[in-house]
Each structure stands twice: as structure tokens, then as C-alpha cells.
Amino acid sequence: MYDRAMQTLHSLVLGAIESAAGDKTSFGFKPYRSTKDAYAYLHLCLSKKVSPEWIVEGDIKACFDEISHNWILDNIPIDKRILKEFLKAGYIENYHLFPTEKGTPQGGPISPIIGNMALNGLENALAMRFYSRSDGTIDK
Numbered sequence: 580m581y582d583r584a585m586q587t588l589h590s591l592v593l594g595a596i597e598s599a600a601g602d603k604t605s606f607g608f609k610p611y612r613s614t615k616d617a618y619a620y621l622h623l624c625l626s627k628k629v630s631p632e633w634i635v636e637g638d639i640k641a642c643f644d645e646i647s648h649n650w651i652l653d654n655i656p657i658d659k660r661i662l663k664e665f666l667k668a669g670y671i672e673n674y675h676l677f678p679t680e681k682g683t684p685q686g687g688p689i690s691p692i693i694g695n696m697a698l699n700g701l702e703n704a705l706a707m708r709f710y711s712r713s714d715g716t717i718d719k
Contacts, residue, residue, distance in 0.1 A: 583687070585661075585665075589689060593696075597699070602698075602703070604702060607695070608692075621634070641682075642698075643682050643691075646683060647681065650697065652666075665684065665689060668684045
């Protein structure tokens with residue numbers, strides 16, 4: 580319980596940092612954002628004359644499980660000693676401890692924030708690659 584409480588305290592600060600610096604049109608694992616908000620944003624994007632013809636939706640398999648601990652330690656602005664403890668916390672199931680060797684601890688309060696921070700910039704990178712024309716057409 581102590582570990583969860585500490586993660587929750589740190590997530591309050593880290594969540595504010597991620598919200599300010601992160602992708603503005605990201606809707607996953609965000610407080611006060613829902614699928615209805617994502618749907619409304621899609622409607623705005625797709626209701627223009629020069630709207631894209633395609634939508635790419637995806638689910639990144641085992642996203643939280645595969646984030647490199649080195650990347651997290653290099654890019655997440657938390658005291659590194661505490662962050663290392665969070666990352667190695669693991670989880671308990673049927674009275675057995677399962678250590679976390681990579682990714683973020685399952686169900687940890689800070690895990691969704693770290694996941695979003697790892698994905699920040701993906702939307703901009705895709706936009707730079709595929710939407711380079713002012714009329715909204717895809718550059719092939």
C-alpha cells in the first residue's frame with residue numbers, strides 16, 4: 580500500500596507535466612477524457628472538404644510491458660532512485676511476487692502516465708510523414 584501511495588503522489592505531479600507537454604489530441608489513459616471526446620474530435624477532423632479518407636486505429640500490443648527501463652530512466656522527469664524503485668516493484672498474484680524486468684508495473688498508478696509519455700510525439704511524427712501538403716492529401 581505504501582508503494583501505491585508513493586506512486587499516486589508522484590503521479591499527481593507527473594500527470595500535470597505529461598498533460599502540459601504531451602500530445603494535445605491524445606485520449607487514452609487521460610483524466611477527464613473519454614471515447615466520446617475522441618469521437619467528437621474525429622468528427623471535427625473528418626467533416627471538412629479536405630479531410631483524410633482513411634483513419635488508422637491501432638492497439639500497441641503489450642505497450643506497457645515493452646517500454647525500455649533505460650528509456651524511462653532517461654526521459655521521465657522523476658528522481659531516478661525513486662523511479663528505479665517504482666519500475667522494479669513488480670506485482671503480487673496468489674501470494675507470489677513477480678518482479679518487473681521491463682515495462683511499467685502492471686496496474687501501477689504511474690504506469691499509464693509513463694505509457695503516454697513514451698508515446699508522446701508519435702502523432703506529430705506521423706503527421707510530418709503523411710500530411711506534408713496544405714490541402715490535406717497524403718504525400719506518398
